[in-house]
Amino acid sequence: MNRNPNLQGYKGRVRELLLSAGVEVGDEVRVVRDGEVYEGVLAPRIEYGGEDFIVVKLRSGYNIGVRVSDGKVQVEKLPARREVRYKSPVIPEAKATLPSVAILGTGGTIASRVDYRTGAVTPIFSADDLYGFTPELAGIARIDVETVFNIFSEDMTPKHWSIIAYKIGEYVSKGIDGIIVTHGTDTMGYTAAALSFALRNLPVPVILVGAQRSPDRPSSDAALNLIGAVTAAAYAPFAEVVVAMHKGLSDDEVAFHRGTRVRKCHTSRRDAFKSINSDQVAVYRDYKIEMLTEDYRRRGEDGFRVEAEFEERVALIKFYPGFDPKIIEWYIDDGYRGLVIEGTGLGHVSSRCIPALKRAVDSGVFVGMTSQCLWGRINMSVYRTGRELQAVGVVPLEDMLPETALVKLMWVLARVDDVGEARRLMLTNIAGEIFRRTSFRWYA
Helix, strand or coil: CCCCCCCCCCCHHHHHHHHHHCCCCCCEEEEEECCEEEEEEECCCCCCCCCCEEEEEECCCCEEEEECCCCCEEEEECCCCCCCCCCCCCCCCCCCCCCEEEEEECCCHHHCEEECCCCEEECCCCHHHHHHHCHHHHHCCEEEEEECCCCCHHHCCHHHHHHHHHHHHHHHHCCCCEEEEECCCCCHHHHHHHHHHHEECCCCCEEEECCCCCCCCCCCCHHHHHHHHHHHHHHCCECCEEEEEECCCCCCCEEEEECCCEEECCCCCCCCEEECCCCCCEEEECCEEEECCCCCCECCCCCCEECCCCCCCEEEEECCCCCCCHHHHHHHHCCCCEEEEEEECCCECCHHHHHHHHHHHHCCCEEEEEECCCCCCCCCCCCHHHHHHHHCCCEECCCCCHHHHHHHHHHHHCCCCCHHHHHHHHCCCCCCCCCCCCCHHHCC
């Protein structure tokens, strides 16, 4: 008997029933309850779902939940039908004269596929699979692929950012023409910001690319995003960290957003990513890259280095009506070195928070203010509350996105101990995260 059967999400009585029947997720089963017979594939359960159901993917493709708690249920393992397995595509050969591009896999939907036997979305593509899945890439560049790790983006941490940055450094030192990082979309903006600060004076493009729908779905955005990203990595004139995702709902354009200016603004649309308080850097259309701004770092400039350490004792705190200042006190008492406040409007929180914020500043904690509004910029000199916050030492962080400010503060506090020096660096434009003027035309 398998001592470690795959019974993902099954617990308690139901798990014992499945164990006694010798079945696991993916097996063909017959479930009989009160004389009704259901046949299909045992599907995985949501970990925190109710414990009293067996989920079966019927041969029609639909899932059904069979309740165990209020009826007599029998489970029988059936002989396996001919199994349909995913077959890795053949990696095409590219011409030796083409530019060289590295694809570094870190996971996410772009590196996932649906297991149609069980219905689960699983992160099982390797970076090689991505290359083979889009054979058009062979006509664009010579691809070097490496899977750095394979995780969903919600599991990404500052330690992962450092690993990615140093891996990119290795490829830059080899003379690569451009680098792609495949990444889950949910926290891709954070990683893009982290790499923007960690990779100083880049000589080549570093492009994060993801997908809202897995590559094996007919409506997937993965192929176009990847083709656009590789084209930019090979031929674009800019040398910055950018995010490459669909520009619109059609499969014809990929937008490139500066890594410190991008946010995912929709849960599921393929054009979910927007540049905030900034122009897009470029767009891929008609098989070529078109620049949309002249404000970018050029390829081939000198001085590249990796500075990929991040101080993790930094928090992003969202203010809301009724916010309890004890939350701020907790971070002070727990030894946090920096706080980024996501305030309202021009940069405000309740006056009830001012004593706690003063204590934070007096304790040597850097406190910076951003806005929940996203578009526009902080101006804490308009209203009394803003002036009072500045008086106790809260620093207005111009037009930085809250998540960019968080990542930047992590990066800054890994380099300096002095709060005054941290303030200077936080108000210095390092990677396009601060503009001194904000254009109304950027509002989407």
